[in-house]
Amino acid sequence: MLILHCPYCGVYAEETELHAGGEAHLKRATIGDSDEAFEEYLFMRENKKGVHLERWRHANGCGKWFLCARDTATLEVYGTYPAQTTEPPADIVAAITAKHPGWSWKEKA
């Protein structure tokens, strides 16, 4: 069972307390954007066998959304961070690159 640290209330929450919300840092498409942009926003998802940045909600806890860096091939958790960020913070990136040298977030690649 996954155990994630909620960066808001500080609880180490078990998976049954949490609700998974899919890929993090999506950019919302809006009026006037192309069909491709909407396809990207609505359906295209990073589906890496490896590092995945994702949203979780502490549903049966404080109720807040937070973000998490996790490895889909090993289930290792690199860390969690508040949702009010537009990119993974430096300490999370450091934790990831310690295991995956040269890793960079898709928006920075």
Added chain:
Amino acid sequence: MRRYSVFAVAREGLRYHSGWERAWRSPQPKKKYDVIIVGAGGHGLATAYYLGKNYGITNVAIIEKGWLGGGNTGRNTTIIRSNYLQDPSAAIYDKALSLYENLSQDLNYNVMFSPRGLIMLAQTHHEVRGYKRTVLANQLQGVATEWVTPEQLKKLVPIINIDGPRYPVMGGLYQKRGGTARHDAVAWGYARACSDMGMDVIQQCEVTGVRTEGGKVVGINTTKGDIDCDKLGMVVAGHTSTLAEMAGFRLPIESVALQALVSEPIKPCMDVVVMANTVHGYMSQSDKGEMVIGGGTDSYNNYTQRGSFHHIEETVRALVETFPMVSRLKMLRQWGGIVDMTGDRSPILSKTPVEGIFVNCGWGTGGFKAIPGSGWGMAELMAKGHSPLTAEFDMYRFREGKFIDESVAAGVAH
């Protein structure tokens, strides 16, 4: 290839079973094939089989990183049905069901297809309306299904508790032609037939790269060396995104774990397949007597072929109310597979941005039942560039909003 028959059994019985041949060859890869299929699961093998059988294309290799049938094909709960809501789904799933009906004869391999009937329970008013609608849709599609009342249901499934306090059984969607088959045998039967046509089934060989030139595929890199090809079929279920990335395109797929479990073997007690979608549980009894139980998917992206235990707990807890006898059963084994989920819960059978590369994926939690129909359509697509069976399952439908929405038809789509 020596055919299997009652005479073969008698002959071998008289000579200590010394004459059985290997079911398929295990060759080394050649330098080049007309067609390479990546993934020796049911869908990859069926694609290769119908390429040979229907189009005479036999210079084909099927490349598998593990052992054939070791992916979701060997991990599923083997439910076969074609009572879907949308027309394109009904077409491909019903084609599959019709092919399943004669598959053992066609392949000369007993796939143990058992059309024992399948019931989807309606346990909320919402489901009652939904399934009645499906019955009507199925009538228009020419797929025979019917609505059954709780009383009829109790006759068909005596072990069911129709007046559970939380989720009473309010009726069901019944497809008499539905049922189960032996999953391994489906993979093995197709592999044997492919090998017999001269195709190479190459196991323990992982595809690590896709080579293209000028927007066209020219070959693959594998752990057994580079192999060239004119056409490439990617049929790798949960690993589709990984393969697509090698070829430089993306697909609207997410990979998650789906689990199943079986009980200790018990005496025959249920001769239909029962699905309870509201509570995310479904159950059938195998020929060995085990109760085969499946549930819902995990909620997060995962490639580990292990799921979270609480899902097993939830599934069994839900089933206990509808099947009280489950509470007395010991569970023997539990396992997981990585399923490839699309936004509309329908598969993708499509050309791709790279010329010569075709993709067959997105079967998610419910593709075992589709194997023969999917292979049939995919072979036509790869041989002729177009197939009426697969046309609507194009990968570009998401951009155009032409969904084949089966997620509304069933919470779980097995």
